[in-house]
Amino acid sequence: MSHPRDVLLGAQAGRFQLPVCDHYSGVEARMRKSLQLQAEMTQEFGACVFDVTLDCEDGAPVGGEAEHAARVTELALGAAPAAHVAVRVHPVDHPSFQADMATIAGQAAQRLTHIMVPKVESVADVQLAEQALVQAGAPSLPLHVLIESPAAVHRAFDIAAHPRVQSISFGLMDFVSAHGGAIPADGMGVEGQFTHPLVLRAKLDIASACHAHGKVPSHCVVTEFKNTDAIRMAAQKAARELGYTRMWSIHPDQIRPILEAMAPSEAQIEQASAIILAALAAEWAPISHAGQLHDRASYRFFWQLIERAHQTGCRLPQELQSFFVAVAPPNRLAP
Numbered sequence: 001m002s003h004p005r006d007v008l009l010g011a012q013a014g015r016f017q018l019p020v021c022d023h024y025s026g027v028e029a030r031m032r033k034s035l036q037l038q039a040e041m042t043q044e045f046g047a048c049v050f051d052v053t054l055d056c057e058d059g060a061p062v063g064g065e066a067e068h069a070a071r072v073t074e075l076a077l078g079a080a081p082a083a084h085v086a087v088r089v090h091p092v093d094h095p096s097f098q099a100d101m102a103t104i105a106g107q108a109a110q111r112l113t114h115i116m117v118p119k120v121e122s123v124a125d126v127q128l129a130e131q132a133l134v135q136a137g138a139p140s141l142p143l144h145v146l147i148e149s150p151a152a153v154h155r156a157f158d159i160a161a162h163p164r165v166q167s168i169s170f171g172l173m174d175f176v177s178a179h180g181g182a183i184p185a186d187g188m189g190v191e192g193q194f195t196h197p198l199v200l201r202a203k204l205d206i207a208s209a210c211h212a213h214g215k216v217p218s219h220c221v222v223t224e225f226k227n228t229d230a231i232r233m234a235a236q237k238a239a240r241e242l243g244y245t246r247m248w249s250i251h252p253d254q255i256r257p258i259l260e261a262m263a264p265s266e267a268q269i270e271q272a273s274a275i276i277l278a279a280l281a282a283e284w285a286p287i288s289h290a291g292q293l294h295d296r297a298s299y300r301f302f303w304q305l306i307e308r309a310h311q312t313g314c315r316l317p318q319e320l321q322s323f324f325v326a327v328a329p330p331n332r333l334a335p
Contacts (some may be wrong), residue, residue, distance in 0.1 A: 003323060004276065005307070007284055008300045018167065018216050019084060020262040020311055021050035023249040026059020031075055037252055039080050045313030047324065050255055052079075053086040056100055057118050065096040069103045076108040086144070088116040092128045101132035109138035114166060119174070120145040121152045123162055130164045142166035144218070148174035153202045156209035165215060167246065170206050172220035175199065190222050190230040194237050207243040218246040225251035235261030245308075263312035264305050272302040272309075273317050280319075 025034045034052045042048045054075060060068035069089075076085045087108075089100035105115060117129045129143055143164045147153055148171030160168055176187045176199065183199065186192035193199050203219070210217035219238035224230045231254045238244040239262045247262065249255050264272070278287045279299050286295040294302075309316055310324050 004280070004299075004303045005323075008296060008303050017307070017311075018246055019048055019050045020246050020308070021249050021255050021258045022053055022086075022169075022218060022246060023050050023252070023255055024053045024055050024088070026055030026057075028071060028075075031059075031072070034252070035075065035079050035083060035085070037255075038083060041255075041313075042082060047310055047313055048082065048084045049259055049311065049313045050249065051084045051086055051113060053088055053116055055088045056096075056104075057088050057090050060090075060096070065090070066099060066103070069096070069100050073104050073108045076104070076111045079111060083111075084113050086112055086114045086116055088118060088146075091119040092117065092125045092132075093119075098132060101129070101136050105133055105136035105138040105141060109133075109136070109141050112141060114142040114144050116144045116146065116169075118146040118171070119148050120159060121149060122155050123158050126159060126162045126165060130162075133164075144169065146171050147206060149178045150175070150202070153205050156206050157212060160209040160213040160215050167216035167218050168206055168210050169218040169248065170203055170220045172199070173223075175202060188223065190224050190227070190234055193220070194234070200242075203238075203242050203244075211243060216246050217244045218248065219244040221248045221250050222254065223250075225254055228253060228257045232257040232261050259312045262308070263314050264309050268305060269309050269314055269316065272305040273320055275299070275302045276306060277317065277319060 023034055025031045031054050038048065038050060038052050041050070054072045056065070056068055056072060072087055076087065079085050087104050089104065090096045101115070115129070115133070117125070120126060126143065126145060133139060133141055144167040145159060145165055146169045147156060147159070152159070156168065159165060172193055173188050176183045179198070183196055184192070187196040187199050207217040219235070222231045222234045235247050235258045238247055247258050249258055275289050275294055276299065278289055279294070284296060284299065286293060306316065306320055
């Protein structure tokens with residue numbers, strides 16, 4: 001039987017097979033705890049529901065960048081076989097960037113899902129990162145990029161079009177700071193980031209650029225990390241109003257609220273399951289369901305909802321669960 005992803009998504013199959021939560025940590029003890037938590041929640045949900053991104057940019061002490069890169073590489077190599085581990089390296093213009101890539105991508109590429117490159121300003125920065133991957137012997141490792149300035153937002157469509165880029169994240173605090181006081185400080189808060197026109201426009205531009213090129217838009221942090229209601233509200237707004245399919249976590253307590261907010265409801269899963277199962281029985285020919293006509297255009301929507309349910313650890317009918325392996329392997333792009 002053909003897989004629904006292949007029948008319905010074609011060339012775009014697998015583009016949105018990333019966990020909805022990307023959890024960042026840069027201190028060794030917290031990195032180890034993050035990897036352990038990922039293993040525990042993978043066992044709980046039967047799927048890897050969040051990535052762990054080991055952080056060199058904010059995690060490495062000044063003067064200790066090489067030692068931190070070696071430590072991150074060791075942690076990635078020692079992670080569980082089914083772990084989803086990524087690394088944020090330094091920006092391309094940082095003195096440690098090339099060494100980061102040579103050490104981390106050069107030694108641990110086979111264990112990584114992607115490399116995150118911060119402060120990307122243009123396609124030229126992506127090309128520099130791609131060249132570093134090739135030089136490190138990791139030509140198929142995807143890049144995720146972090147856009148943090150007004151100029152970079154302006155170039156978001158060109159950046160998203162690059163074949164090595166798999167996901168774009170929005171750097172809220174640097175974006176606000178780049179405006180020299182023109183955006184007030186509450187533009188970085190959980191409410192202001194969804195109401196200030198310049199911030200909201202940037203988020204929409206990034207999401208639109210990603211969807212135009214089949215890439216994954218990843219929403220920014222919520223700094224009020226002890227307020228689970230705040231993170232849940234932000235994740236819901238990001239997913240339901242702005243088109244984001246992934247979000248950053250900077251504290252373990254943020255992971256489950258992000259999963260809950262980005263998961264389909266039971267009613268949505270029930271409807272999507274009924275339609276996809278009927279479509280399978282009809283060999284993807286048009287069907288009538290609850291008085292409405294459905295064909296491959298709507299099948300595509302409902303199948304993607306089923307994939308989102310799986311990515312967030314929701315229960316699915318056994319007939320559909322069989323289309324998913326327990327843990328998906330790391331994504332790879334064509335060299």
